[in-house]
Amino acid sequence: MSALALTSASLFGLCGAALVGIGLFCIVSHPDLLRRIIGFNILGAGIFLVFGAVARRGAAMGLGGDPVPQAMVITGIVVAFAATALAVALLRRLASLTGSASLDATTPATPPRSDA
């Protein structure tokens, strides 16, 4: 049983490692800023899953996992949501002002609207 639990924990840990790579790739390479925000969330999910593997391996005293990393992940999910909301608000403002949702320097931005 313990061997099986161990395998399952490392499997999710490896999945977390893969998600970190995918999210990071999305953040550095995608031209669309909204997609980069989603990539940021995938990166965060990957880091939390690695933490989840740590928590699962620390199972003891009749608990399914170590409660300290679990509590840290709950805090992390809420903070990641707050950061996402702020990023989305910035992006919406950027789109209202420039009519573009990317930071591409080669395309000239349309003149800012007067309602700012």
Next chain:
Amino acid sequence: MSLVFDIALVAGLIALALHVVVTRDSRGAILAFIAFGLLLGIGWARLASVDVALTEAAIGGGLTGMLLLRAHAHLAREIPPEARARAEPRRWLAPAIACGLVTLALGAVVLAFPRPAPSLAHQAVASLETTGLGNPVTAVLLAYRAIDTLLEKIVLILALVGVWSLSRDGAWGGASQLRPAIIPEPLVFLARVLPPFGVLIAVYQVWVGADLPGGTFQAGTILAAMALLVMLAGLRPAPPTQARALRVMLAGGPALFVLVGFLGVAAAQGFLSYPEAIAKPLIVGIEAALTLSIAGTLALLVAGPPDKAPAS
């Protein structure tokens, strides 16, 4: 057998994440991300972290998905079509190799975790009696590491201040416009039927969170979802952000938390320590006030910066 299920789950998660990165369709990417959040919730349940599973499914899938869908609709209105349809070749090989290396390094770390695994479960369970709680995760959040939770509440409030400050000057202090132009009938029906159940489930989650999986974050998210449902269906307008009652509700949870923290200096061992005899009533009281603050903050974060001028 369960390992086969886990492998399928992990394959699904990675496939959805890849789909988010490669697809051209931004709306499809958001929907894939919502599915990803729900699958990840099942993954957390498989890791025996039911508290995290509830939080991930509610916030990671639900609220973030709604936030992104609203942002997508806003961008579709604001950005002219000719500015969108650009498919330039972009450099992807170097970033892909670098990110692959990060994944490999992290994977090596995961496989090289120390054995036997370090764990704080013994300490967490050993001190559980002094808090009067039965759920060790709640004990970590509100007793052992209460300072983390307090600071997190303050981060939430700061994020909300940041979002509000992105409103136009004229709309400062006004309300967000959540009501869509056309409201589908089933949405109105659901917005009338679901909130009583949602409120009941949220109260249950706060109460049961002391001893079983559940707690303030999960309950706050459910309440926020109910408030958003009512506002989206146009049954109630979003509250103006300058309303005093709203601001008292938002600041009330963290304020009570800080107050109890300083009480600990006088009546117990130090900041944020509870007198043992009344530890549980104090913790449940803080949880109740925090739930309302979290619900309000999360709902307003999704609603976004105010865009209607205040009525004054």
